[in-house]
Amino acid sequence: MRAMAFAKHGGPEVLELMDLPVPTIEDDEVLIRVKACALNHLDLWVRNGLGTKIAMPHIGGCETTGEVAEVGKKVTGLNVGQRVMISPGQADPSGEWCAWGLDQCAPDYHIQGNQTQGGFAEFAKAKAADVLPISETWSFVEWAAVPLTFVTAWNMLHRRARIKANDNVVVWGASSGVGVAAIQIAKLAGARVFAIAGNEDKLKKAAALGADELLNYATQDVAKEVKSRTAGRGADIVFEHVGAAVWQQATRCLGRNGRLVTCGATTGPKVEIDLRFFFTQQHAILGAYMGSRSDLLQCLKLVERKLLRPVVDSTFPLEKLREAQERMERREMFGKIVITV
Numbered sequence: 001m002r003a004m005a006f007a008k009h010g011g012p013e014v015l016e017l018m019d020l021p022v023p024t025i026e027d028d029e030v031l032i033r034v035k036a037c038a039l040n041h042l043d044l045w046v047r048n049g050l051g052t053k054i055a056m057p058h059i060g061g062c063e064t065t066g067e068v069a070e071v072g073k074k075v076t077g078l079n080v081g082q083r084v085m086i087s088p089g090q091a092d093p094s095g096e097w098c099a100w101g102l103d104q105c106a107p108d109y110h111i112q113g114n115q116t117q118g119g120f121a122e123f124a125k126a127k128a129a130d131v132l133p134i135s136e137t138w139s140f141v142e143w144a145a146v147p148l149t150f151v152t153a154w155n156m157l158h159r160r161a162r163i164k165a166n167d168n169v170v171v172w173g174a175s176s177g178v179g180v181a182a183i184q185i186a187k188l189a190g191a192r193v194f195a196i197a198g199n200e201d202k203l204k205k206a207a208a209l210g211a212d213e214l215l216n217y218a219t220q221d222v223a224k225e226v227k228s229r230t231a232g233r234g235a236d237i238v239f240e241h242v243g244a245a246v247w248q249q250a251t252r253c254l255g256r257n258g259r260l261v262t263c264g265a266t267t268g269p270k271v272e273i274d275l276r277f278f279f280t281q282q283h284a285i286l287g288a289y290m291g292s293r294s295d296l297l298q299c300l301k302l303v304e305r306k307l308l309r310p311v312v313d314s315t316f317p318l319e320k321l322r323e324a325q326e327r328m329e330r331r332e333m334f335g336k337i338v339i340t341v
Contacts, residue, residue: 003121004321004339005057009049012322012329018057023117023125030078030131031070032086035140036315037119038063039328039337040148040177041266042111047325052115061339062088062112063148064119065140068131075128083140086119087130088112088148089290104155104290111148111290120321122341132297137304145177145310145336148290150299152263153181155291156239157189161261165190167236170226170253172246174211175202175334178263180311182239183209188307194235196222198331205334209311223252234258244268254283261286311335 001022006014025031043060064086068078078084088111091098097106112118112126134143157163169186173179174195186193187210195211197203203214213229215222227234234255240246241264251273254260260283277283302308313333316324318341328337 001122002318003059004318005059005120006047007057009047011048012325014047015322015325017319020057020059020121022123025070025072025125027072027074028128029072029125030068030075030084030128031123031125032064032066032084032131033069034064034119034122034124034341035066036144036341037061037065037339038144038148038177039324039339041264041328042114042148043118044325044329046114054115059117059119059121059124060113061118061120061124062114063144063146064112064124065134065144066119066124066341069123072128078128078131078133083134083136084131085134085143085147086112086124086126087132087293087296089151089293089296090116090127090130093129093293098293101292101294103292109290120318120339122318132300134300135304137306138310141312141315141338141340142310144338145312146299146303147296149177149336150181150185150303150308151291151296152288153178153185153239154295154299156261156263156286156288157182157185157237159291159295160286160288161237161239161259163189163191163237167191168194168226168230168233168255169237169239170194170196170222170235170250171211171239172196172250173242173266174206175331176241177311177336178241179239180206180209180335181308183211184308186237186239187211188302191237194226194229202334217246217249222249226253230255237261240264242267244271247271251277251283254281257282259284259286261288263288313337315340317341
């Protein structure tokens with residue numbers, strides 16, 4: 001099969017179009033003929049060698065959609081030709097953490113395309129439990145723009161930050177995949193959304209998604225503006241995934257009893273905190289990692305009903321994965337970049 005893979009860590013130049021064997025499935029697995037697979041910053045980190053140890057050559061890609069090509073002997077409920085997506089986060093569903101609805105805390109939890117082979121290829125495989133049917137409401141490309149980013153944003157806002165109606169929610173990196181998901185999820189919850197981005201074109205697109213307040217971090221003091229536009233109150237929730245470059249501004253946005261929830265460190269993982277500021281204002285810092293299967297299913301239902309919608313920035317054919325990742329590294333996108341196969 002054709003696959004865009006790498007045999008050593010490095011920049012986009014290590015990606016090569018390879019002819020690799022079609023995955024062999026076990027009795028409880030499903031083989032998927034890939035139609036689309038969305039990009040994430042995780043793909044860049046794995047390629048750069050910042051993740052876990054992986055087998056080479058490695059195929060990235062953790063948001064995969066396609067058609068069932070083959071099913072294992074013990075698989076029921078899935079048929080050849082059926083439209084499906086692969087759940088990006090995977091763990092043994094019989095484990096205690098999954099029973100508690102905290103799949104991502106399970107010791108065996110992993111993300112396809114990170115610790116295992118992913119969807120930047122003609123075929124991908126997964127356990128039948130991790131293969132989810134999708135409708136024709138959206139295209140394969142549009143469905144691929146949903147699972148990882150929406151389940152992450154849902155976990156951050158609903159499970160961790162406990163969003164409620166009328167909360168002031170500041171979304172940093174509003175043009176990213178997880179950012180466009182956060183805007184929509186926060187609006188659906190009845191919150192007032194402040195979208196933060198670095199240029200006016202991205203902010204206009206954020207407004208079209210429902211953002212109430214638009215702030216350009218390149219030209220405005222974001223924290224000062226948030227306080228001004230909330231009559232000095234500040235943010236109830238700061239949605240943060242950018243990392244060190246915005247940390248000080250992000251924390252300054254918080255109002256009393258505010259919650260900062262973070263899921264990323266794209267610009268660096270090391271930050272400083274003045275503890276006096278945090279405990280006197282009763283602030284909370286919350287970490288969030290992916291989300292549970294039940295959270296994913298909830299997101300998919302809302303996307304199916306068009307209460308949430310995929311946002312596709314651009315598409316690239318499989319052999320142009322280098323160019324697609326370079327676009328992501330330049331931070332030019334609004335929403336998701338998707339590879340078509």
